[in-house]
Amino acid sequence: MTNPTPRATQRPANFTPPEHWTNDPAPAPQPIVQGEDPDGLDPTRFGDWEKNGIAIDF
Incomplete structure (x- = not known):
């Protein structure tokens, strides 16, 4: 692939954003x-549960 398709950098002129769209910054x-x-088990430690030394997913 020598020339990839260029990405659109602007919306079409006739585009109207929905009313629920905002430009508010993302919350911190x-x-x-x-x-x-x-039980002393912390599922957020590695994103898994640990039982008897073995990490398990659900």
Whole structure:
């Protein structure tokens, strides 16, 4: 592929955005709050659950 198709950089002139579209900036991420875990298992540590030393997914 020597000449890839160029990407559109502007919307067509007749495009009207829906009313629910906004230009508000994205909210800042909030820090993770660790909660109490009675079993001592933390599924957010690696994104998996760990049981008997083995990480398992659902």
